[in-house]
Amino acid sequence: MIPLVVRPEPQNHRLCEALRQAGHQPVATPLLSFAPGAELAQAPRLLGELGSRDYVIAVSVAAVNFADNALKTRGQPWPDVTYVAVGEATGRALAAVGVPHALVPDDPRSEGMAALPELQNPAGCRVLILRGDGGRDMMAPTLTQRGAQVAYCEVYRRCYRDDAGEQLVKEWQRQGVDSIIITSGGLLQHLFQLAADSAKDWLLSRLLIVPSIRVTEQAKALGFTHIINAKGASNPALLSALDERKRNDRQ
Known part of the structure:
Protein backbone atom coordinates (compact mmCIF):
# COMPACT_ATOMS: atom_id res chain seq x y z
CA MET A 1 0.00 0.00 0.00
CA ILE A 2 1.00 3.66 -0.37
CA PRO A 3 0.20 5.28 2.99
CA LEU A 4 0.54 8.99 3.67
CA VAL A 5 2.41 9.57 6.96
CA VAL A 6 1.87 13.05 8.42
CA ARG A 7 3.10 12.63 12.02
CA PRO A 8 6.00 14.83 13.17
CA GLU A 9 9.68 13.95 13.10
CA PRO A 10 11.51 11.89 14.25
CA GLN A 11 8.51 9.57 14.61
CA ASN A 12 7.65 10.08 10.93
CA HIS A 13 10.99 8.71 9.75
CA ARG A 14 10.84 5.72 12.11
CA LEU A 15 7.32 4.79 11.04
CA CYS A 16 8.18 5.10 7.36
CA GLU A 17 11.19 2.80 7.84
CA ALA A 18 8.98 0.19 9.50
CA LEU A 19 6.43 0.50 6.69
CA ARG A 20 9.09 0.03 4.00
CA GLN A 21 10.42 -3.07 5.73
CA ALA A 22 6.88 -4.47 5.68
CA GLY A 23 6.60 -3.92 1.93
CA HIS A 24 4.65 -0.65 1.86
CA GLN A 25 5.60 2.52 -0.03
CA PRO A 26 5.00 5.38 2.44
CA VAL A 27 4.81 9.02 1.46
CA ALA A 28 6.31 11.14 4.23
CA THR A 29 4.82 14.60 4.71
CA PRO A 30 5.16 15.81 8.32
CA LEU A 31 2.39 18.33 8.97
CA LEU A 32 3.35 19.10 12.56
CA SER A 33 6.40 20.16 14.55
CA PHE A 34 6.86 21.21 18.15
CA ALA A 35 8.31 24.28 19.85
CA PRO A 36 8.87 25.22 23.51
CA GLY A 37 5.62 25.95 25.32
CA ALA A 38 4.69 29.13 27.14
CA GLU A 39 5.17 27.48 30.55
CA LEU A 40 8.23 25.33 29.85
CA ALA A 41 10.50 27.50 32.00
CA VAL A 59 0.22 13.33 27.75
CA SER A 60 2.73 12.71 24.94
CA VAL A 61 6.30 11.89 23.99
CA ALA A 62 6.86 15.58 23.24
CA ALA A 63 5.76 16.51 26.75
CA VAL A 64 8.34 14.15 28.22
CA ASN A 65 11.17 15.31 25.98
CA PHE A 66 10.62 19.04 26.46
CA ALA A 67 10.31 18.67 30.23
CA ASP A 68 13.42 16.48 30.34
CA ASN A 69 15.45 19.07 28.43
CA ALA A 70 14.29 21.76 30.85
CA LEU A 71 15.33 19.63 33.83
CA LYS A 72 18.73 18.83 32.31
CA THR A 73 19.38 22.55 31.75
CA ARG A 74 18.98 23.04 35.51
CA GLY A 75 20.87 19.88 36.42
CA GLN A 76 17.69 18.69 38.14
CA PRO A 77 16.47 15.07 38.26
CA TRP A 78 12.92 13.90 37.73
CA PRO A 79 11.14 13.79 41.10
CA ASP A 80 10.35 10.58 42.97
CA VAL A 81 6.59 10.50 42.34
CA THR A 82 4.04 8.28 40.61
CA TYR A 83 4.08 8.77 36.84
CA VAL A 84 1.21 8.22 34.43
CA ALA A 85 1.77 8.06 30.64
CA VAL A 86 -1.12 8.47 28.22
CA GLY A 87 0.11 5.58 26.05
CA GLU A 88 2.88 3.04 25.53
CA ALA A 89 5.04 5.40 23.46
CA THR A 90 4.93 8.02 26.21
CA GLY A 91 5.73 5.33 28.77
CA ARG A 92 8.80 4.34 26.74
CA ALA A 93 9.82 8.00 26.49
CA LEU A 94 9.70 8.27 30.30
CA ALA A 95 11.77 5.11 30.65
CA ALA A 96 14.33 6.55 28.21
CA VAL A 97 14.87 9.60 30.45
CA PRO A 117 -7.05 2.28 40.12
CA GLU A 118 -4.12 4.40 41.36
CA LEU A 119 -6.01 7.60 40.50
CA GLN A 120 -9.32 6.73 42.13
CA ASN A 121 -8.47 8.33 45.48
CA PRO A 122 -5.88 11.09 45.02
CA ALA A 123 -7.37 13.29 47.78
CA GLY A 124 -4.76 15.59 49.24
CA CYS A 125 -2.20 14.82 46.53
CA ARG A 126 -0.83 17.15 43.89
CA VAL A 127 -1.07 16.22 40.21
CA LEU A 128 1.03 17.97 37.58
CA ILE A 129 -0.07 17.43 33.96
CA LEU A 130 2.65 18.00 31.36
CA ARG A 131 1.00 18.81 28.04
CA GLY A 132 1.00 20.93 24.89
CA ASP A 133 -1.18 23.86 23.95
CA GLY A 134 -4.84 23.16 23.33
CA GLY A 135 -5.00 19.84 25.16
CA ARG A 136 -8.20 18.26 26.46
CA ASP A 137 -9.43 19.50 29.84
CA MET A 138 -11.07 16.34 31.18
CA MET A 139 -8.39 15.20 33.63
CA ALA A 140 -8.20 18.30 35.82
CA PRO A 141 -11.95 18.49 36.63
CA THR A 142 -12.13 14.73 37.22
CA LEU A 143 -9.16 14.61 39.58
CA THR A 144 -10.18 17.82 41.32
CA GLN A 145 -13.57 16.24 42.08
CA ARG A 146 -11.65 13.37 43.66
CA GLY A 147 -9.83 15.75 45.98
CA ALA A 148 -6.52 16.27 44.16
CA GLN A 149 -4.75 19.58 43.62
CA VAL A 150 -4.24 19.69 39.85
CA ALA A 151 -1.99 21.97 37.80
CA TYR A 152 -1.26 22.05 34.08
CA CYS A 153 2.14 22.92 32.63
CA GLU A 154 2.23 23.74 28.91
CA VAL A 155 5.72 22.52 28.04
CA TYR A 156 5.36 22.57 24.25
CA ARG A 157 3.22 24.05 21.50
CA ARG A 158 2.12 22.63 18.19
CA CYS A 159 3.24 24.23 14.92
CA TYR A 160 1.14 22.97 12.01
CA ARG A 161 2.39 23.21 8.44
CA ASP A 162 0.37 25.91 6.69
CA ASP A 163 1.76 26.06 3.13
CA ALA A 164 -0.34 25.48 0.02
CA GLY A 165 -2.51 22.50 0.78
CA GLU A 166 -3.73 22.29 -2.80
CA GLN A 167 -0.23 21.56 -4.05
CA LEU A 168 0.35 18.99 -1.32
CA VAL A 169 -2.81 17.11 -2.24
CA LYS A 170 -1.90 17.12 -5.93
CA GLU A 171 1.49 15.64 -5.05
CA TRP A 172 -0.16 12.94 -2.90
CA GLN A 173 -2.51 12.12 -5.77
CA ARG A 174 0.41 11.94 -8.20
CA GLN A 175 2.21 9.47 -5.91
CA GLY A 176 -0.87 7.28 -5.69
CA VAL A 177 -1.60 7.62 -1.98
CA ASP A 178 -4.29 5.07 -1.11
CA LEU A 188 -6.76 14.85 11.27
CA TRP A 202 -10.58 12.20 -2.89
CA LEU A 203 -9.34 12.67 0.67
CA LEU A 204 -12.46 11.16 2.22
CA SER A 205 -12.25 8.10 -0.04
CA ARG A 206 -8.80 7.10 1.32
CA LEU A 207 -8.43 4.33 3.88
CA LEU A 208 -7.81 6.01 7.24
CA ILE A 209 -5.78 4.43 10.05
CA VAL A 210 -6.46 6.16 13.41
CA PRO A 211 -5.19 5.55 16.97
CA SER A 212 -8.36 5.58 19.06
CA ILE A 213 -12.15 5.51 19.28
CA ARG A 214 -12.21 9.28 19.80
CA VAL A 215 -10.37 9.95 16.53
CA THR A 216 -12.55 7.35 14.79
CA ALA A 237 -0.10 -0.93 16.24
CA LEU A 238 -0.30 1.28 13.15
CA LEU A 239 1.59 -1.21 11.00
CA SER A 240 -0.58 -4.10 12.18
CA ALA A 241 -3.73 -2.19 11.24
CA LEU A 242 -2.44 -1.43 7.76
CA ASP A 243 -1.22 -4.99 7.24
CA GLU A 244 -4.64 -6.30 8.28
CA ARG A 245 -6.24 -4.32 5.47
CA LYS A 246 -3.54 -5.46 3.05
CA ARG A 247 -4.20 -9.13 3.94
CA ASN A 248 -7.96 -8.65 3.57
CA ASP A 249 -7.49 -7.11 0.12
CA ARG A 250 -5.61 -10.24 -1.00
CA GLN A 251 -8.38 -12.61 0.09
Whole structure:
Protein backbone atom coordinates (compact mmCIF):
# COMPACT_ATOMS: atom_id res chain seq x y z
CA MET A 1 0.00 0.00 0.00
CA ILE A 2 1.00 3.66 -0.37
CA PRO A 3 0.20 5.28 2.99
CA LEU A 4 0.54 8.99 3.67
CA VAL A 5 2.41 9.57 6.96
CA VAL A 6 1.87 13.05 8.42
CA ARG A 7 3.10 12.63 12.02
CA PRO A 8 6.00 14.83 13.17
CA GLU A 9 9.68 13.95 13.10
CA PRO A 10 11.51 11.89 14.25
CA GLN A 11 8.51 9.57 14.61
CA ASN A 12 7.65 10.08 10.93
CA HIS A 13 10.99 8.71 9.75
CA ARG A 14 10.84 5.72 12.11
CA LEU A 15 7.32 4.79 11.04
CA CYS A 16 8.18 5.10 7.36
CA GLU A 17 11.19 2.80 7.84
CA ALA A 18 8.98 0.19 9.50
CA LEU A 19 6.43 0.50 6.69
CA ARG A 20 9.09 0.03 4.00
CA GLN A 21 10.42 -3.07 5.73
CA ALA A 22 6.88 -4.47 5.68
CA GLY A 23 6.60 -3.92 1.93
CA HIS A 24 4.65 -0.65 1.86
CA GLN A 25 5.60 2.52 -0.03
CA PRO A 26 5.00 5.38 2.44
CA VAL A 27 4.81 9.02 1.46
CA ALA A 28 6.31 11.14 4.23
CA THR A 29 4.82 14.60 4.71
CA PRO A 30 5.16 15.81 8.32
CA LEU A 31 2.39 18.33 8.97
CA LEU A 32 3.35 19.10 12.56
CA SER A 33 6.40 20.16 14.55
CA PHE A 34 6.86 21.21 18.15
CA ALA A 35 8.31 24.28 19.85
CA PRO A 36 8.87 25.22 23.51
CA GLY A 37 5.62 25.95 25.32
CA ALA A 38 4.69 29.13 27.14
CA GLU A 39 5.17 27.48 30.55
CA LEU A 40 8.23 25.33 29.85
CA ALA A 41 10.50 27.50 32.00
CA GLN A 42 8.24 26.81 34.99
CA ALA A 43 8.45 23.02 34.62
CA PRO A 44 11.59 22.46 36.77
CA ARG A 45 10.14 24.45 39.66
CA LEU A 46 6.74 22.77 39.46
CA LEU A 47 8.30 19.31 39.27
CA GLY A 48 10.72 20.11 42.08
CA GLU A 49 7.86 21.06 44.42
CA LEU A 50 6.25 17.61 44.22
CA GLY A 51 6.51 15.03 46.98
CA SER A 52 6.50 11.24 47.06
CA ARG A 53 2.68 11.03 47.31
CA ASP A 54 2.15 13.20 44.23
CA TYR A 55 1.65 12.44 40.54
CA VAL A 56 2.98 13.53 37.17
CA ILE A 57 0.86 12.86 34.08
CA ALA A 58 2.60 13.07 30.69
CA VAL A 59 0.22 13.33 27.75
CA SER A 60 2.73 12.71 24.94
CA VAL A 61 6.30 11.89 23.99
CA ALA A 62 6.86 15.58 23.24
CA ALA A 63 5.76 16.51 26.75
CA VAL A 64 8.34 14.15 28.22
CA ASN A 65 11.17 15.31 25.98
CA PHE A 66 10.62 19.04 26.46
CA ALA A 67 10.31 18.67 30.23
CA ASP A 68 13.42 16.48 30.34
CA ASN A 69 15.45 19.07 28.43
CA ALA A 70 14.29 21.76 30.85
CA LEU A 71 15.33 19.63 33.83
CA LYS A 72 18.73 18.83 32.31
CA THR A 73 19.38 22.55 31.75
CA ARG A 74 18.98 23.04 35.51
CA GLY A 75 20.87 19.88 36.42
CA GLN A 76 17.69 18.69 38.14
CA PRO A 77 16.47 15.07 38.26
CA TRP A 78 12.92 13.90 37.73
CA PRO A 79 11.14 13.79 41.10
CA ASP A 80 10.35 10.58 42.97
CA VAL A 81 6.59 10.50 42.34
CA THR A 82 4.04 8.28 40.61
CA TYR A 83 4.08 8.77 36.84
CA VAL A 84 1.21 8.22 34.43
CA ALA A 85 1.77 8.06 30.64
CA VAL A 86 -1.12 8.47 28.22
CA GLY A 87 0.11 5.58 26.05
CA GLU A 88 2.88 3.04 25.53
CA ALA A 89 5.04 5.40 23.46
CA THR A 90 4.93 8.02 26.21
CA GLY A 91 5.73 5.33 28.77
CA ARG A 92 8.80 4.34 26.74
CA ALA A 93 9.82 8.00 26.49
CA LEU A 94 9.70 8.27 30.30
CA ALA A 95 11.77 5.11 30.65
CA ALA A 96 14.33 6.55 28.21
CA VAL A 97 14.87 9.60 30.45
CA GLY A 98 15.25 7.51 33.59
CA VAL A 99 11.66 7.18 34.80
CA PRO A 100 10.73 3.46 34.64
CA HIS A 101 7.49 1.81 35.68
CA ALA A 102 5.10 4.58 34.60
CA LEU A 103 1.44 3.64 34.77
CA VAL A 104 0.02 3.17 31.25
CA PRO A 105 -3.75 2.71 30.79
CA ASP A 106 -5.11 0.18 28.32
CA ASP A 107 -7.28 2.97 26.87
CA PRO A 108 -4.85 5.71 25.66
CA ARG A 109 -7.22 8.59 26.37
CA SER A 110 -8.06 10.82 29.30
CA GLU A 111 -10.88 8.41 30.11
CA GLY A 112 -8.39 5.56 30.34
CA MET A 113 -6.11 7.48 32.68
CA ALA A 114 -9.03 8.52 34.87
CA ALA A 115 -10.02 4.85 35.22
CA LEU A 116 -6.64 3.75 36.60
CA PRO A 117 -7.05 2.28 40.12
CA GLU A 118 -4.12 4.40 41.36
CA LEU A 119 -6.01 7.60 40.50
CA GLN A 120 -9.32 6.73 42.13
CA ASN A 121 -8.47 8.33 45.48
CA PRO A 122 -5.88 11.09 45.02
CA ALA A 123 -7.37 13.29 47.78
CA GLY A 124 -4.76 15.59 49.24
CA CYS A 125 -2.20 14.82 46.53
CA ARG A 126 -0.83 17.15 43.89
CA VAL A 127 -1.07 16.22 40.21
CA LEU A 128 1.03 17.97 37.58
CA ILE A 129 -0.07 17.43 33.96
CA LEU A 130 2.65 18.00 31.36
CA ARG A 131 1.00 18.81 28.04
CA GLY A 132 1.00 20.93 24.89
CA ASP A 133 -1.18 23.86 23.95
CA GLY A 134 -4.84 23.16 23.33
CA GLY A 135 -5.00 19.84 25.16
CA ARG A 136 -8.20 18.26 26.46
CA ASP A 137 -9.43 19.50 29.84
CA MET A 138 -11.07 16.34 31.18
CA MET A 139 -8.39 15.20 33.63
CA ALA A 140 -8.20 18.30 35.82
CA PRO A 141 -11.95 18.49 36.63
CA THR A 142 -12.13 14.73 37.22
CA LEU A 143 -9.16 14.61 39.58
CA THR A 144 -10.18 17.82 41.32
CA GLN A 145 -13.57 16.24 42.08
CA ARG A 146 -11.65 13.37 43.66
CA GLY A 147 -9.83 15.75 45.98
CA ALA A 148 -6.52 16.27 44.16
CA GLN A 149 -4.75 19.58 43.62
CA VAL A 150 -4.24 19.69 39.85
CA ALA A 151 -1.99 21.97 37.80
CA TYR A 152 -1.26 22.05 34.08
CA CYS A 153 2.14 22.92 32.63
CA GLU A 154 2.23 23.74 28.91
CA VAL A 155 5.72 22.52 28.04
CA TYR A 156 5.36 22.57 24.25
CA ARG A 157 3.22 24.05 21.50
CA ARG A 158 2.12 22.63 18.19
CA CYS A 159 3.24 24.23 14.92
CA TYR A 160 1.14 22.97 12.01
CA ARG A 161 2.39 23.21 8.44
CA ASP A 162 0.37 25.91 6.69
CA ASP A 163 1.76 26.06 3.13
CA ALA A 164 -0.34 25.48 0.02
CA GLY A 165 -2.51 22.50 0.78
CA GLU A 166 -3.73 22.29 -2.80
CA GLN A 167 -0.23 21.56 -4.05
CA LEU A 168 0.35 18.99 -1.32
CA VAL A 169 -2.81 17.11 -2.24
CA LYS A 170 -1.90 17.12 -5.93
CA GLU A 171 1.49 15.64 -5.05
CA TRP A 172 -0.16 12.94 -2.90
CA GLN A 173 -2.51 12.12 -5.77
CA ARG A 174 0.41 11.94 -8.20
CA GLN A 175 2.21 9.47 -5.91
CA GLY A 176 -0.87 7.28 -5.69
CA VAL A 177 -1.60 7.62 -1.98
CA ASP A 178 -4.29 5.07 -1.11
CA SER A 179 -4.30 5.34 2.69
CA ILE A 180 -3.55 7.85 5.45
CA ILE A 181 -2.05 7.19 8.88
CA ILE A 182 -3.27 9.67 11.49
CA THR A 183 -1.96 9.73 15.07
CA SER A 184 -4.04 12.52 16.65
CA GLY A 185 -7.31 14.37 16.28
CA GLY A 186 -5.45 17.62 15.73
CA LEU A 187 -3.54 16.20 12.77
CA LEU A 188 -6.76 14.85 11.27
CA GLN A 189 -8.50 18.20 11.53
CA HIS A 190 -5.52 20.05 10.05
CA LEU A 191 -5.23 17.60 7.16
CA PHE A 192 -8.91 18.05 6.35
CA GLN A 193 -8.59 21.84 6.44
CA LEU A 194 -5.56 21.77 4.13
CA ALA A 195 -7.44 20.08 1.33
CA ALA A 196 -9.32 22.33 -1.08
CA ASP A 197 -13.05 21.67 -1.54
CA SER A 198 -12.32 20.09 -4.91
CA ALA A 199 -10.04 17.52 -3.23
CA LYS A 200 -12.29 16.66 -0.28
CA ASP A 201 -13.97 13.70 -2.02
CA TRP A 202 -10.58 12.20 -2.89
CA LEU A 203 -9.34 12.67 0.67
CA LEU A 204 -12.46 11.16 2.22
CA SER A 205 -12.25 8.10 -0.04
CA ARG A 206 -8.80 7.10 1.32
CA LEU A 207 -8.43 4.33 3.88
CA LEU A 208 -7.81 6.01 7.24
CA ILE A 209 -5.78 4.43 10.05
CA VAL A 210 -6.46 6.16 13.41
CA PRO A 211 -5.19 5.55 16.97
CA SER A 212 -8.36 5.58 19.06
CA ILE A 213 -12.15 5.51 19.28
CA ARG A 214 -12.21 9.28 19.80
CA VAL A 215 -10.37 9.95 16.53
CA THR A 216 -12.55 7.35 14.79
CA GLU A 217 -15.62 9.32 15.81
CA GLN A 218 -14.01 12.56 14.67
CA ALA A 219 -13.18 11.02 11.28
CA LYS A 220 -16.75 9.79 10.81
CA ALA A 221 -18.05 13.29 11.59
CA LEU A 222 -15.82 14.71 8.84
CA GLY A 223 -17.15 12.18 6.32
CA PHE A 224 -14.51 9.43 6.22
CA THR A 225 -16.05 6.00 5.69
CA HIS A 226 -13.06 3.62 5.40
CA ILE A 227 -11.58 3.73 8.90
CA ILE A 228 -9.50 1.25 10.92
CA ASN A 229 -8.89 1.88 14.61
CA ALA A 230 -5.32 0.74 15.37
CA LYS A 231 -6.05 1.07 19.12
CA GLY A 232 -2.79 2.90 19.68
CA ALA A 233 -0.31 5.28 18.05
CA SER A 234 2.75 3.06 18.33
CA ASN A 235 4.47 1.91 15.14
CA PRO A 236 3.57 -1.78 15.71
CA ALA A 237 -0.10 -0.93 16.24
CA LEU A 238 -0.30 1.28 13.15
CA LEU A 239 1.59 -1.21 11.00
CA SER A 240 -0.58 -4.10 12.18
CA ALA A 241 -3.73 -2.19 11.24
CA LEU A 242 -2.44 -1.43 7.76
CA ASP A 243 -1.22 -4.99 7.24
CA GLU A 244 -4.64 -6.30 8.28
CA ARG A 245 -6.24 -4.32 5.47
CA LYS A 246 -3.54 -5.46 3.05
CA ARG A 247 -4.20 -9.13 3.94
CA ASN A 248 -7.96 -8.65 3.57
CA ASP A 249 -7.49 -7.11 0.12
CA ARG A 250 -5.61 -10.24 -1.00
CA GLN A 251 -8.38 -12.61 0.09
